[in-house]
Amino acid sequence: MTSHRRSYTALQLSSEAQQILELARQFAEERLRPTAEARDANEDVFDGEIHRELGELGFLAMRVPERYEGLGLDLATYLYVLEELAWGDPGVAVSVSVHNSLPVSILLRHGNEAQRTRWLPRMASGEVLGAFSLSEAGAGTDAAALRTQATRTDGGWVINGEKMWVTNGASAGVVLMFARTDAPEDRRGTRGIGAFLLPAGVEGLSVGRKERKMGQRGSETVTLALKDVFLEDELLIGDPNRGFAYALEGLEGGRLGIAAQALGIASAAVDAAFEYAQTREQFGRPIRKFQGMEFKLGDMVTRLEAARGLVERAAAAHTVGDPRARRLSSVAKLFSSETAMRNARDAVQVFGGYGYSREYPVERLFRDAKVTEIYEGANEMHRSLIARQLYREGGYA
Numbered sequence: 001m002t003s004h005r006r007s008y009t010a011l012q013l014s015s016e017a018q019q020i021l022e023l024a025r026q027f028a029e030e031r032l033r034p035t036a037e038a039r040d041a042n043e044d045v046f047d048g049e050i051h052r053e054l055g056e057l058g059f060l061a062m063r064v065p066e067r068y069e070g071l072g073l074d075l076a077t078y079l080y081v082l083e084e085l086a087w088g089d090p091g092v093a094v095s096v097s098v099h100n101s102l103p104v105s106i107l108l109r110h111g112n113e114a115q116r117t118r119w120l121p122r123m124a125s126g127e128v129l130g131a132f133s134l135s136e137a138g139a140g141t142d143a144a145a146l147r148t149q150a151t152r153t154d155g156g157w158v159i160n161g162e163k164m165w166v167t168n169g170a171s172a173g174v175v176l177m178f179a180r181t182d183a184p185e186d187r188r189g190t191r192g193i194g195a196f197l198l199p200a201g202v203e204g205l206s207v208g209r210k211e212r213k214m215g216q217r218g219s220e221t222v223t224l225a226l227k228d229v230f231l232e233d234e235l236l237i238g239d240p241n242r243g244f245a246y247a248l249e250g251l252e253g254g255r256l257g258i259a260a261q262a263l264g265i266a267s268a269a270v271d272a273a274f275e276y277a278q279t280r281e282q283f284g285r286p287i288r289k290f291q292g293m294e295f296k297l298g299d300m301v302t303r304l305e306a307a308r309g310l311v312e313r314a315a316a317a318h319t320v321g322d323p324r325a326r327r328l329s330s331v332a333k334l335f336s337s338e339t340a341m342r343n344a345r346d347a348v349q350v351f352g353g354y355g356y357s358r359e360y361p362v363e364r365l366f367r368d369a370k371v372t373e374i375y376e377g378a379n380e381m382h383r384s385l386i387a388r389q390l391y392r393e394g395g396y397a
């Protein structure tokens with residue numbers, strides 16, 4: 001049934017990588033897929049049990065190195081696992097992607113040893129779920145327009161402001177949060193933003209209710225209000241003025257997580273259409289025998305394979321430090337998210353009227369796909385970024 005999802009087994013993966021992939025596939029088929037509809041329907045509830053299991057099985061430890069009690073998976077294997085999880089439930093996959101790709105990776109790269117030892121083992125075990133909070137009501141694509149203010153005080157910082165769209169925000173044990181460290185009378189743009197570790201339950205922090213979303217309703221997206229929140233010095237990551245650069249660097253990897261999530265959606269759409277087209281009969285034969293349906297399935301699979309190839313190419317570029325990695329991440333995110341959307345739309349079409357009914361999962365996939373074109377950089381921004389990077393690189397190579 002799922003032969004195209006298995007295509008990566010042809011690659012030379014280590015036996016450890018094969019094992020975690022097999023585990024992810026099994027978890028997606030047996031635990032995520034059967035419960036995805038319930039998470040979608042009960043959008044006000046965060047599925048703590050599934051997250052406990054994700055931690056227990058090691059999915060929250062994927063990008064944490066072994067010296068901090070993680071699995072230390074290579075980027076490509078991590079992305080294959082995310083694709084599997086997203087095949088089961090994209091809303092759960094985004095939570096895993098945010099945790100591993102953003103707070104874990106940024107802490108690892110820019111945190112000091114005391115911070116890494118304090119947080120990473122607990123993040124790897126799942127005891128502490130991570131979140132990433134850059135966006136605000138007025139700061140989306142133009143993220144550096146954020147206004148949350150961090151003011152220096154004895155032994156730390158006092159933070160005031162409101163953050164928006166925080167995935168995992170209510171259940172996280174720690175939120176990697178960005179605030180202005182420059183003074184209101186001396187704004188320094190992208191060079192006056194700091195990255196802070198915001199522990200859950202700190203005094204002055206309040207969490208808004210879950211956003212009512214079109215799709216990925218199982219994922220938790222909330223606002224955070226900070227009123228005179230005091231954070232000690234050891235909760236500041238690296239240079240107080242370089243937080244924005246850390247965020248952009250993290251998002252470069254993060255958007256590959258979203259690309260992998262989009263692959264999972266695109267491949268779930270292929271599976272659904274493939275099965276339905278051979279069981280549904282019209283004019284006395286399965287609809288898959290009609291050329292119009294063959295063209296759809298042919299296009300869906302071709303797009304999926306092309307998107308997967310781009311994600312693999314971008315992952316390889318990151319792994320070897322290729323200077324084109326930034327552009328390739330944007331290309332992979334752009335094409336994979338548009339593939340998710342187009343495959344989900346085609347799957348609904350293959351199902352006809354039944355595709356429009358909530359009785360079948362393609363309706364949910366269609367809603368789940370849309371946000372992949374919006375978050376971790378809206379696709380318009382990626383198109384511009386690809387063109388600008390091309391000039392920086394001096395042309396196409």
Ligand SMILES: Cc1cc2nc3c(=O)[nH]c(=O)nc-3n(C[C@H](O)[C@H](O)[C@H](O)COP(=O)(O)OP(=O)(O)OC[C@H]3O[C@@H](n4cnc5c(N)ncnc54)[C@H](O)[C@@H]3O)c2cc1C
Pocket residue numbers: 098132133134135137139140141142164165166167168213221371374375376377378379380381384
């Ligand atoms: C479900 C969900 C989860 C999210 N999770 C997180 C999270 O965990 N942490 C976090 O920090 N943020 C998160 N976000 C925020 C997300 O990253 C932003 O929504 C995204 O960056 C777009 O910002 P915006 O929504 O303010 O849109 P805007 O920036 O207002 O954009 C509106 C439209 O204008 C276009 N546009 C804007 N600027 C330009 C430009 N220069 N050129 C061309 N077109 C442009 C955009 O492409 C878009 O089509 C999440 C969002 C959603 C919906």
